[in-house]
Amino acid sequence: MSASEGFRTDLLGAIPSLRAFAVSLTQNADRADDLVQETLVKAWDKQDSFQLGTNLKAWLFTILRNEFYSQMRKRGREVQDSDGIMTARLAIHPSQHGQLDLKDFRAALEQLPEDQREAIILIGASGFSYEEAAEICGCAVGTIKSRVSRARTRLQEILQISGDEDFGPDAISAQVTGSSVL
């Protein structure tokens, strides 16, 4: 099997995840697929720079994300001419069997700023570690953590879900070990 054939198979396998991430970022199925296509082309061109044994999915997500933000910057200029028509039509078609509350969730996700949305998706859905997510987003691990946390709080507010056990009233506030050895 040639190297390129193996690489192609790997890319093929990553497409469902790439599309999911792209939709999460763009909130638009068509734009998402264009983004995935760009990503595949770029990845193919740069395949020599992919280091075997490292995480291909993370590498691809990084490419996709960079492409997304570079498109955003370009669009930022174009959109000014067309008066927000773009923003009005960025809805996803809910699938036939989609539940209502999933629809609500989707709408809530859409309200998050991009950086928070991508962080919570990478950590909470795509299965990346904080370290991997930080690498994908080109920022510090702590930044990812705080974005995830803010995203989660924001979603809870929008969806009126009360936080779970984080502030659990365990009366162990007397957690002081008391023995500070010097």
Next chain:
Amino acid sequence: MKDTTKTGASARQAGSADTLGANSEIGRKLKQYYDELVSDEVPDRFAQLLAQLEQVEPGRKKD
């Protein structure tokens, strides 16, 4: 001298600093949302694209 045994539940919670775990409502919805996207059928255009890309010599000289 007393031994301080600190095996509290708080330690366990801090260990799994995962605020989006399976027990969280947000975490579950997020997974549900994402899994639905992942299981969406992939259009043929992508397989075709990759096939095309492979036909072009990958190690083509970069000028």
